[in-house]
Amino acid sequence: MMPERKAPDRLKNVVLCFVALLLFALLMFPLYWMAVTSLKNEIEIFKVPPTLVPQVLNTTSYFAQLKHGDFNMFRSFKNSFVISSSVMLIALVLAIPASYGIARFRFKGKRLIILSFLVTQMLPVSVLLTPMFIVFKNVHLLNTQFSAILADATIGIPFSVLILIGYFTSIPKELEDASRIDGCNRLSTFLLVFLPIASPGVVVCAVFSFLYGWGDLAYGMTFLQDQAMRPITAGIFNFMGQYGTKWSYLTAFAVVTIIPVIVIFIFMQRYIISGLTSGAVKG
Amino acid sequence: MNLIKRYFSNGNIGYLFVLPAAVYMLLLVGYPIVSNFILSFQDVTVTTLNKLQKPFVGFRNYRLLLGDGVLQPSLANTFVFTLCCIVLQFIIGFALALYFNRSFSFSKPIRGLLMIPWMIPMTVTALMFKFMFSSNVGIVNQFLQACGLIGQPIEWLLQPRLAMLSLVIANTWIGIPFNMILISTGLTTIPADLMEAASIDGASARQSFFHIILPMLKPVIESVLILGFIYTFKVFDLVFVMTNGGPVNTTQLLSTYSYKLSFTLFKYSQGAATANILFLILFAVSIVYLKFVYDDGKAA
Numbered sequence: 001m002m003p004e005r006k007a008p009d010r011l012k013n014v015v016l017c018f019v020a021l022l023l024f025a026l027l028m029f030p031l032y033w034m035a036v037t038s039l040k041n042e043i044e045i046f047k048v049p050p051t052l053v054p055q056v057l058n059t060t061s062y063f064a065q066l067k068h069g070d071f072n073m074f075r076s077f078k079n080s081f082v083i084s085s086s087v088m089l090i091a092l093v094l095a096i097p098a099s100y101g102i103a104r105f106r107f108k109g110k111r112l113i114i115l116s117f118l119v120t121q122m123l124p125v126s127v128l129l130t131p132m133f134i135v136f137k138n139v140h141l142l143n144t145q146f147s148a149i150l151a152d153a154t155i156g157i158p159f160s161v162l163i164l165i166g167y168f169t170s171i172p173k174e175l176e177d178a179s180r181i182d183g184c185n186r187l188s189t190f191l192l193v194f195l196p197i198a199s200p201g202v203v204v205c206a207v208f209s210f211l212y213g214w215g216d217l218a219y220g221m222t223f224l225q226d227q228a229m230r231p232i233t234a235g236i237f238n239f240m241g242q243y244g245t246k247w248s249y250l251t252a253f254a255v256v257t258i259i260p261v262i263v264i265f266i267f268m269q270r271y272i273i274s275g276l277t278s279g280a281v282k283g
Numbered sequence: 284m285n286l287i288k289r290y291f292s293n294g295n296i297g298y299l300f301v302l303p304a305a306v307y308m309l310l311l312v313g314y315p316i317v318s319n320f321i322l323s324f325q326d327v328t329v330t331t332l333n334k335l336q337k338p339f340v341g342f343r344n345y346r347l348l349l350g351d352g353v354l355q356p357s358l359a360n361t362f363v364f365t366l367c368c369i370v371l372q373f374i375i376g377f378a379l380a381l382y383f384n385r386s387f388s389f390s391k392p393i394r395g396l397l398m399i400p401w402m403i404p405m406t407v408t409a410l411m412f413k414f415m416f417s418s419n420v421g422i423v424n425q426f427l428q429a430c431g432l433i434g435q436p437i438e439w440l441l442q443p444r445l446a447m448l449s450l451v452i453a454n455t456w457i458g459i460p461f462n463m464i465l466i467s468t469g470l471t472t473i474p475a476d477l478m479e480a481a482s483i484d485g486a487s488a489r490q491s492f493f494h495i496i497l498p499m500l501k502p503v504i505e506s507v508l509i510l511g512f513i514y515t516f517k518v519f520d521l522v523f524v525m526t527n528g529g530p531v532n533t534t535q536l537l538s539t540y541s542y543k544l545s546f547t548l549f550k551y552s553q554g555a556a557t558a559n560i561l562f563l564i565l566f567a568v569s570i571v572y573l574k575f576v577y578d579d580g581k582a583a
Binding site: 012016017019020023027030031033034045046048049050094095097098101105106107110113117119122123124125126127128129131132133134135137150151153157158161211214215216217218222233240245247254257262264269272276 | 295297298300301303307318319332385387388389390393395397399401403405406407408411412414415417419428429456460461468513516519523537555557559561562566568570572
């Protein structure tokens with residue numbers, strides 16, 4: 001792509017890269033520090049001056065969790081996984097048809113529907129928490145994971161609808177007509193023509209809906225009182241209250257929580273950036 | 284039957300596709316908003332929660348809140364927190380966007396990786412910064428002491444102003460990627476020949492920044508700032524985990540105060556009223572935002 005670089009250009013490139021790496025290291029330092037702390041023992045954590053890499057590698061903070069039942073972080077991990085996957089499923093099942101309907105049909109009130117989805121994205125959790133709590137209590141959904149799942153999906157659905165409208169609108173009418181002439185009915189046109197073209201958008205929605213479920217604290221800790229059912233974020237919060245300054249355990253807990261986020265980020269980076277540029281909210 | 288068939292034969296069949304999602308959102312978002320509004324005019328506490336008949340008390344909850352000495356500071360704190368965060372994250376995000384907009388070997392991959400803070404659950408971010416700002420083991424104090432800038436460890440999270448500063452720093456860390464990516468995207472829409480023509484005409488970097496980049500990015504800057512306001516104004520998890528409004532309500536925000544009223548003090552109606560104030564402010568700003576977006580003709 002680039003024409004061959006002259007010497008000053010090459011030097012400039014090296015300097016730019018160097019400064020970029022410095023900026024990167026500076027901004028990512030908190031994450032590094034958390035990961036390193038989770039691998040130190042308590043004595044080393046208190047050491048002054050602090051050590052940048054663990055002098056003695058200590059993995060007990062992770063394995064101790066496997067034995068104790070009380071604050072088992074792997075159980076919380078599983079809970080979060082169940083909640084987030086269900087949120088993802090609900091968001092996709094509802095958002096795909098909705099966005100298809102909005103994008104491909106003309107009907108009254110369409111603009112209002114789009115606007116209400118946009119506004120829902122900007123709602124504070126606080127305004128929904130108290131009334132949802134009362135409703136879930138009345139219909140006996142409190143202390144079941146359904147409550148957290150149902151609540152978390154309210155963030156993923158509007159986001160997914162808005163993203164997918166863009167994908168479905170961009171598909172030319174001719175393509176639809178051609179497949180109809182070839183003998184596809186509406187449903188098979190949707191499944192065989194529309195869905196494959198919109199699949200990158202579907203992936204974006206799946207990833208973000210999952211992450212919204214994964215990151216939620218407010219709903220999970222308010223609607224679920226039993227520690228055995230709570231998501232990992234609420235688990236950490238409890239753990240902080242209990243073991244306030246046991247930082248090796250706390251940071252290990254935090255590292256386990258972000259592992260799926262980092263894995264998703266590594267494999268889905270393209271989709272995540274595309275979601276972010278289309279204005280993903282911070283769930 | 285025929286009538287139904289005819290009704291759905293044209294575009295109206297679109298309703299059927301939207302219906303499930305619309306019903307879901309009406310039940311789980313629309314109803315709670317209305318219910319929260321009504322709740323704020325009733326007297327629902329832990330004792331009246333299970334009664335069918337809930338006493339209507341008019342504006343009493345709002346009057347009580349105005350007199351409790353916490354609501355106004357929380358409102359002020361929310362604005363201070365939000366404004367500090369959006370200014371900081373905007374400046375840093377903009378600077379990073381400009382830097383990574385230049386073409387060099389690692390520009391794209393590093394810019395991508397810088398998105399990570401935005402993806403991480405806020406609970407984890409809160410824990411991380413709470414650790415870094417802790418007075419006895421925090422790296423911030425250790426660093427400042429090593430540099431000789433402070434003699435004694437500072438109690439970051441126990442002193443009102445410093446606690447607010449710590450929260451602003453933590454939230455800015457989350458917000459930088461969001462500002463950077465949206466401004467980066469905006470920068471790529473500025474035609475390269477425009478910048479080239481300016482530099483041929485002898486414009487300095489400073490001049491092209493103020494006379495080309497800023498005006499061209501105006502719509503992007505507007506939406507980044509307003510969206511930043513909306514997302515920051517409603518932050519809950521971060522503050523709840525890091526300071527929980529303390530010390531003595533000096534970092535109490537509307538979101539955390541509402542939570543405290545409802546779920547620690549079980550004054551559900553006062554919690555709802557506080558959430559309602561938060562909601563009305565955000566709703567007004569959202570309408571302003573949507574008007575901007577539509578005026579710029581880049582509607583969804």
